[in-house]
Amino acid sequence: MLVKRYSILALALVLLFAGGLVGCGGGKKTTTVKIGEVTRSVFYAPQYVALEKGFFKEEGLDVELQTTAGGDKTMTALLSGAIDVALVGAETSIYVYQQGAEDPVINFAQLTQTDGTxxxxxxxxxxxxxxxxxxxxxxxxxxxxxxxxxxxxxxxxxxxxxxxxxxxxxxxxxxxxxxxxxxxxxxxxxxxxxxxxxxxxxxxxxxxxxxxxxxGRLPYTVFMTKQSYINKNKETVQKFTNAIHKAQLWVQEHTPEETAVTIAPYFKDTDQDIIVSAVKRYLEQGSYAESPVLEEEAWDNLLDIMESAGELKARVEPAKVVDNGFAESAVRIKP
Structure with missing residues (x-):
């Protein structure tokens, strides 16, 4: 009876010790990030690659993706806190800035660098x-x-x-x-x-x-978030940008066919050859940004286009709504 009692105690100690190991490092802590994409499109192939290839997970991020159709709806979701990060046109951050927002929306990683239509x-x-x-x-x-x-x-x-x-x-x-x-x-x-x-x-x-x-070149679709989110989650934003840059390089280094196979789960009702054709078109015209850094020349082109459309109250300096620090750090990391 005494032997049995010691055996049970020993087993309990083993289990407790094993559990302690998991808690101390065996189980890696993950951070959840909610993304709202303005539409579902092959135009955003690197984002889906980052999800499917586990690049976000490698950074300790659990990314939840939802499609919030339309720039206005996507920005509303971001400002209301329904999502943490928006994938949408850079012009939306300028609109928020023009309205005098106390908590401006900051562009931190470019995904596409031309119009996608x-x-x-x-x-x-x-x-x-x-x-x-x-x-x-x-x-x-x-x-x-x-x-x-x-x-x-x-x-x-x-x-x-x-x-x-x-x-x-x-x-x-x-x-x-x-x-x-x-x-x-x-x-x-x-x-x-x-x-x-x-x-x-x-x-x-x-x-x-x-x-x-x-x-021409534009910061057409960009990952952005509120300044307050960046202030509280700098490490998370950096990890997110690292994963995106890794995916950008992956798309450039692999064939359209390989990219199409990888992103196919996001286009279940679309034939594989159609996805391949779409990826080829975007690669040929240089739509996929190879770097998450927003270029000043492309930013100026964006402002020119907004001015031409009568949607710009005054030209906005990139420093007001762009933080390239995370993107520049991601580029310095060797894949």
Whole structure:
């Protein structure tokens, strides 16, 4: 009986010791980060690579991703605290700054560096010319959003007045634009991938131009958060940026086919060859940023586009809403 009692005591001590080891280092503590992405698109391939390849987990982060369709909804979610980090156009941080926010939104890691939309025509154009858009019905994006501003900037560059030379439709929700075009609204539309390639496959439209190529380098889609979050979570923001940069390099070093296979779980209703085609398009026009650092020249181009659209009260210095420190540190880390 005494032997049995000692055996039970010994077993209890072993279990207690083992549990102590897990608590002291066997079980790595993770930090949860909630991301809200403005849309689901192959345009954000490095983000999905970071999730699927475990780059966030390697940094001790448990990332929860949700799609908050539209820049306005994404920013509302960030400001309300429903998400920790927003993946959205850099212009949204400028809008918050222009409103005199006490807790400004700070851009800390760039993901894409060109516009990600393509001009899709309902009819197959043998030899497309931008002048073809005159007197047409153009299904545009939300007023004040980066896709619409970059689109209008490109039209003006080609001598087309977006408000006077064509019928511009802007009253359709971002998430419903593709469906509206498919149902017969408009002769031209701006679409992200993979939707543009899907429409080509289905014969519903034809890609005739790239707004990414036309509008130049931009901090088009950026990870951003509130200044207060950065102040309290600097280590977390650094780890997050490290994972993103690792994913950016991975996409540049692997084939479109390999990237397509990796991100396929985020596009379950999309054929693999469509995903490959979309990745190729974005790689060929340099849409995926190779570094999370926001470049000053690209920032100036963003301000030019916003000014052209009449959405900028005054030019905003990058230092007001950009913190490149995390991105620069991530780039210095050898993969």
């Amino acid at each position: 393509f001009l899709v025509s309902r009819d197959e154009a043998g030899g497309f010319d931008w002048a073809d858009l005159k007197d047409s019905i153009f299904l545009g994006q939300r007023k004040g959003g980066m896709p619409q501003m970059a689109g209008e900037f490109t039209l003006r560059k080609h001598g087309i007045d977006p408000q006077g030379d064509l019928e511009l439709i802007q009253n359709i929700e971002f998430a419903n634009i593709a469906a509206a075009f498919a149902s017969g609204t408009g002769q031209y539309v701006q679409l992200f991938e993979p939707q543009a390639s899907i429409f080509e496959r289905e014969g519903k439209g034809h890609v005739v131009a790239s707004f990414g190529t036309e509008s």
